[in-house]
Amino acid sequence: MIINPNLYPAKKNGRSGYIDRTGKIIIDFEFDFFGSRDFSEGLASVMVRDKAGFIDESGNFIIEPKYEMALGFSEGLALVIYKGKYSYIDRNGNFIIQPNFYRCDSFKDGLAWVMDVVKLKSNFIDKTGKIKFSERYYLNSKYNEGLINCEEEGGWGFIDSSDRFIIPPIYKYARPFIENKAAVLLKNSSTRKATKKALYGFINKNNDIIIDPKFQGADIRFSEGLCAVWNNTYGYINQDGEIVIPYEFALGAHFNEGMAVIKPKGRNKKYGCIDTEGNITIEPIFTHIEDFKNGLSEVIIGDNYDNFHYGYINKQGEYIWEPTR
Structure with a gap:
């Protein structure tokens, strides 16, 4: 996802437009609301009369507003809601994957998290819409640095893009890898007998404990x-x-x-x-x-x-x- 860092979404008199880092108005305040807010891959989604479309960095519509919601482009595809269903379109506004999902995330490294019905389990798809992995508990999972934190049979671990557990599901909970470190909650980490609070530590991609479990909570990332x-x-x-x-x-x-x-x-x-x-x-x-x-x-x-x-x-x-x- 290539984001333009020099255009900033702003509001004036209830309308939405874009300014530069000096406060100069670059795209006039002629939209009802923002969709993706930031420009990504040269386009941003905006709302007009309750419909979302995409404008270029001159403020011209490239994809006319016809969706209930639209997020920014990532890896050439944008996440949209059409007739109540999530799906993905290309830069011409064509559906690459038909509207069929209850919830979705944007693509990252060729994969996107999706949920087809209201349930606890979900999955990841590739850009053809093909399901990639065995169905697991993915609701709090992210694909970062080549690994996905996920749950199987009551434990959390990490799989790679071939659906293999690189780090076995031995943790009570595991956050995504950022800067080659992941916060994990050890199943047997209730070392404070008086409070019985489980504690977070950090592992590397070899599953070595590199920071001892001594924190009640940890941010999602370094x-x-x-x-x-x-x-x-x-x-x-x-x-x-x-x-x-x-x-x-x-x-x-x-x-x-x-x-x-x-x-x-x-x-x-x-x-x-x-x-x-x-x-x-x-x-x-x-x-x-x-x-x-x-x-x-x-x-x-x-x-x-x-x-x-x-x-x-x-x-x-x-x-x-x-x-x-």
Whole structure:
């Protein structure tokens, strides 16, 4: 998925358009809503009169709005909903896989997660729509770094693209691999006898425990060499499992462009950002903060949805697009 980092979705007077990183309007505010928001592979989905279509980076419709929903293009295909069913289209708007699914994800490395009916089990398909694996519990699975975390017979492990368990299903739960590490919950990790809380550790792709299980919770991924972990409050560990940013946050997210979204402890329910040293770089005054993208982050202010206002800040916390609806 090739994303244009220089176009940012913005809102003005209830309408949607795109700005650049200086706040200059690039695509006028003439759409009702965003679908994929970001431009990926040169196109973005937007909503007009409750229908989604795709525009190019000049704002011209390439695929006319006729879908109930549309996400961005990934590996040449876009996920859409048509007549209540999920499916995939090409850049000409042609159905490559007929609308037949209850839920789906975008393609990644030639595979996409799908669910055909409402049930606990699901599967992955290739770009021809062919089912690739034995049906297992895939609802919380992701295909990352060549492996899929999945459950079989009450245990979690990792399979490869040939449907073989590379890491056997011996864990109580396993998160996807990111930066060659995966957070796992050991079945016998209730080492705190008083609290009986199972603990997370980290493995590598050889199934070696590289960070001992000593965390009540762990973020889905390492990012920029750090990972948020939880022991009643959030802190951050390095790749050796050492706490390098103390447990002092009510919430800690992953790092992106040197910044991580946090929420302080206490009554303040607002969000701010820290740097990789743990210093507050963006004061916690926002209702929501997105990951930084090419130096900018979309933020929300307002106490409830009816008065949410959307703007953009730079890494100094300065507005380059004042919050508006």
